[in-house]
Amino acid sequence: MDKYFELQVDVNGEEIFIVDARVVSSYSGRIKKLFVKSKGLSYQRKVIFHDFPGGAANFELITRFCYNNGKVNINPFNLSKLTCAAYFMEMNKSVTGAENLCKQVENSLEEIKYWTWSELLVSLKQCQGLLPEICSFGTLAKCLDCLVKRVTSSCETSSCPSTSSPDSFGFRFSCDTRSTDGLKNKFSRDSWWFEDLVALDTHLIEMIVKSLVSRNFDNGNICRFLLFYQKSRFPSASVDDKIKIIEMVVEMLYSLGTQSVPYKSLFGILRVSVKMDVSQCCRNKLESMIGSRLDEATLDNLLLRSPFQRNHLYDVNLVLKFLKYFLGKGVCCVPLSRLKKVASLMDLYLLEVAPDPYLKPLKFLALINALPDYARDSCDEIYHALNLYFEVHSGLSEEQKMEVCFGLNYEKLSSEAFNHLSQNTKFPSKSAIHALFSQQCKLKGLLQDPSPATFTDSPCTSFETSRKGVKDECADQQIVLYAKKLDSSDENKKIKAHLQGMHWRVMELEKDCRNMQIQMEQMVKSRFPSHAKAKAKSAPKLCPYY
Structure with missing residues (x-):
C-alpha cells in the first residue's frame, strides 16, 4: 500500500484504526474531503474524532461496511448506532453503485413493526446514549411510536398479548417473566410495562408520556x-440524576391535571424535593398542585420541618403558599364547603405551630388572616392558639400582642371562651375591652331586632327575658370582671368610666321595656276586654323595637 493512502483514525481516544483512505472515502463523504486535500503528500495522515457516535465498536462496523462492498448486517441491536454513524460520516452516496448506508438504515427502519418488545427496548436504550444527535433522524421517533402503540393496545385488551407467535406483528411482550395469575388482574395488565421502561433516560420517558397523553391513554x-x-x-441514582427525575416527574404530573395524581404522593415528592436543588419552576408547579387541593390535606401533611430552623421549626411560608394557590383567582371562586374544610385544618395547624418559639407575631397573624372570616363559624380554636402563643412568647409587648389579636373575631367566641378571655392575664387589656364591645354589639342587636317567635304570653315578656339574660351575662358580669382587670392609668380610668356608662344605659333600657310592657297590657285590656288573653299574641306588631 502506498504510504500516502494510509489513514490513522483516532476514535474518541478509545482506539486507533489504520484504514485505506481510498476504500473508506468511496463510501464516506467526510473522509473523501480529507483524502482529496491530502492527496500528493508523502506522509501519513491522521484523523481524530472526539465525538464519533457509538465509539470505536461502531466505527469498526463502518469499516466492515466499506471493505465488504457496501454490505452489512443491520438489525435492531445496531440500527440506532449505524444511523448516527452513517450521517456523521456523510455516507449518503455510493461510488460503487450499491445502496449507501443511509439508505439501507432507512429501509431497515420500515421493518420496525415486526420487531419484538425486547428489540424495541434495546434500540431505545441505544438511542438514549446517542442523544441529542439521534433526535435528528427518524429512528428514535419510530421506535417510540411503535412502543407506545404496543402499550396502548395491550391495555385495551382483556389479557396480555400472547407470546406464542413472536413474529406476528411483533406482539411478544415480556410476559414470560410474570405469573399467569398476576396477568389476570387488571392492574397487572395495565402495569406490565412499568418495570421494562425504568432503565430509560428521563428524556425518553418524557417523550413516551407525552405520546401516551396525545393518544388519550x-x-x-x-x-x-x-x-x-x-x-x-x-x-441507585446520583444527586444530579435525582433532580432530573424529580423535575421530569413533576412536569409530567402537572400536565396530566391535579385530580389524576394521588394527593398523598404529591407530599411524598415534596418531602424528597426539599432536600434537593430543584428548579424554582418545578417547586412552583408542585406547590400549585398541592395547594389547589388543600382541602384534601391532613395535619400531618402540613407539619413540614423548616429548611431554616433558626427562623421557625415548621415551614410556615410553604403553608402560606399552599393557601395562596388554594384561593386561586379569588375567594369567591372557592365553594364555601371547601373553605370551611381548610379553615378547620388551619385551626389545627395554628394550635401545632403556636408553641414554636421562633414564630414571629406577624407570621402567625398571616396564618390566621389567610382565609376570609366567613370560612369559620367559631373562633374558639384561634383563641386557644393565641393563648398558647402568648404563653410561649411571654416577652411580647402589649402592642405586639394587640397586632396578633386583630385576627380574632370576638363575636364568634363561645360564652366559655369569652369567660376565659375575661380572666386571661396573658391577653392584653385592650383585647379584653374589644371583646366586651363585641358582646355589647350582640346585646344591642338583640334589643333592636328580636325574633317574633320569642313572644308568647305577652308582647314583651319573652323579649325582656331574652334581653335580660344577655344583659346579665354580657353587661353585669363582664363589666365587673374587666373593671377589676384594668390598672389605674388615666386611659384605663376613662375606659372604666365608659363601661360603667354602658352598664347604666342597659339599666335604662330595662326600665323602658318594663314601662312599655305595662302600657301594652293596659292597651290590650281596654280594647279587647273579653278576648285580651286570646289576642295578646298579635300585640308585638304594635310594639316598638329598641
Missing part, C-alpha cells in the same frame, strides 16, 4: 408509572 395509569419510575430509579 388513562391518566391514572400514566401517573402510577411516573411514581413507579421515580421510586425505582432513586436508590
